[in-house]
Amino acid sequence: MAEASPWTPDQPIIEITDIHKSFGHVEVLRGISLKVRKGEVICIIGPSGSGKSTLIRCINALTPFDRGSVRVMGIEVGAPHLDKLALRRRVGMVFQQYNLFPHRTALQNVMMAPIQVLHQPRREVEARAMALLKKVRLEGKEHSYPGQMSGGQQQRVAIARSLAMNPDIMLFDEVTAALDPETVKEVLVTIKQLADEGMTCILVTHEMGFAREVADHVYFTDRGVIVEDGPPAELFANPRDPRTQAFLSQVL
Amino acid sequence: MQTIAAWFHALYETTGINLTIIYDAFDRARFINGFLVTIELSVICIFFSIVIGIVGAWLQGSQLVWTRRIVQAYIQLFRNTPPLVQMYFFYFGLSNLLPRLHAAGGDQPLLSGFAWACISLSFFAGAFNVEIFRSGIEAIPHSTLEAAEALGYTRLSAYRHIILPLAVRVCLPALNNNLVNLVKTTTLAYAIAVPELLYVSAQIWSDNVNVPEMMVVLLLVYFALVGLLVLGMHRLEFRLRLPGYSRT
């Protein structure tokens, strides 16, 4: 695979340096830097509107940023002639609203991108898609349409759909926020399983218990900056910044 | 066939109800021909107006201001002027500006009246279709497009595989309406002497002085044609329905 510049697994898989982003006059990201190593699971927490979604959407170029740099496996995301396909096959993303394609069955949802974007042979893709649906524990649901599934099931199809592209990195943006409490767990179990297998994951989440359980590193953001970061045990037990303390006391 | 013809002939003689299209071979052939021309005209125009609609709706999402403006101008121009004048504009106006073919029997226009009818009606109905498809596309949440982008789809392939198939489902009822209108509007081709159903009927009633009979036949035939189209579109709607979402 052709790389923009050589990347080796000992380098950070994602390297964000001082990025800024404004929507109109509002500066939503005000100089954020962070590094993620391969296989690491990091969680981004913070109050609503603090720029968490914007931050992770900068990683797969869904939102263009104004200043700074984002490098994903050696690909400079801010480059003017970014090869979006090269970036996006390495970075999978799961959304809060699942965003499944409602005119296709679960299996077809998983198969579509590898066939239509990567032009992989259908048989191979189908076998892999079946395996992925099995992995997210949706055997028997292959031929259901999104409208016929529960939120938790749809979200797991969405995860399988992203995994079908064989990404190196997965982005999760509040994937359980739209779910009923009883279905949250089935999705979290799936993510945990992925993390345990060594997938590099970036999670934006309000599930503090889950963050504490799976994260290698937690970032607390507020108004476009990283206020505090550290291993979960430390950050949750002894937050240093008053803003972190206030936030955690509210949500815990 | 013979007995039916004879019966209708007898009907004419006893009641005065004159359906020459059934008992008179010449009129029957004319009428069937006209019917086929109407079908042909409808099918061609439906096809091209849908193509125009899809391409136009795609162009309306363009980043280029001028592309959008030109499409918008096209839509407003064709929606807000009479289709008959459009047809005259094309047929009498533009066709005069085109080079003529030199055939054995003298000069011939490059495009026949039928071709001009197809062109003008397709553009006319196409203008409405652009709006219809666009509103269908706008009904698809942006997040669906983003999900496709995150999976590596380009704008064009996302449009083709995801947005358009969904948009079509949303706008089928409106499209249905417009296509029904299009079929009815094919009668305008009468004005430029395209031998479609209305034109041949007018020939038949001026030859036989049986206006009321032909009028009833004509209305029934269009009623059936429109009914057929509506039926087909409903079946399509049913086939394309999104499982799990009820239609309320």
Next chain:
Amino acid sequence: MTARPMPATPFVLAPPRAGTPKLRLRLWHGAALAMLVLLSATLADAASTGPAARAGILVILLKWTPLLFRGFLFNILISVASMTIGTILGGALGITLISLLPPVRLAGSVTMQFFRNAPWLVLLFFAMFLLPFQLRIGPLVIPLPDWLKAVIGLSLPVMANVAEIMRGAVASIPSGQWEAAESLAFKRRQQVWSIIMPQCIKRMLPPWMNLYAILTMSTVLASIVGVNEVMTLAGQVSAAEGGRTDLLTPLYGYIMVWFFLYAYPIALLTTRLERRFAVKM
């Protein structure tokens, strides 16, 4: 596990948004249209190989403008008359569609479907040929000139469409409104006239205006059946100028501009109303 509805509103249920022409393009459109006429005029000029003795096309257009404009006003008159008649008849037909008596409803529905699915031009022929040239009501004799027949012919599809618009508007009123009216012991007539109809008027206005625009576009059909409106006059102008074929493009373009200038503001107003009402509902 049973299927449960998605928390987000499934987008397929949302009605397609009405076409929203952009307001800021208004000026630009006018300019483009003027360009179009000029262009077609110059194109035609260039195409005509005749000597300079022939008058310039713009001069000819200007010369005949008063006549053509009178023709155009006649089109507007036809449209207003047809709309008025069609709306009155359509209102009556619409009432039958919400009748509680099944036979009345059925008859109304058949009538509506019949006239709604018939091509306008066919209905126009229908009126031209099948209406008598004069009406005799007792001692009173009302002559029916061609243009009046055309008015009647065009009002038939208007009637059917108005009825359908009315039916649609009534159907869009939540059933709770009927039930509320019922529980307040309103009589059926009162339910319709004081509860349901006032709410319908607002919903009916945009499609009704849309229908009027379509009707205006259809008034030129009257030329086909021999009424002296703008298209007929255009043909006569072309003949008066010696049957010059190069005149036809600018002439028809010119007429298109008039229709555009008349119909486009109506279309803009319609979409604006549509949007306003859509937000309120």
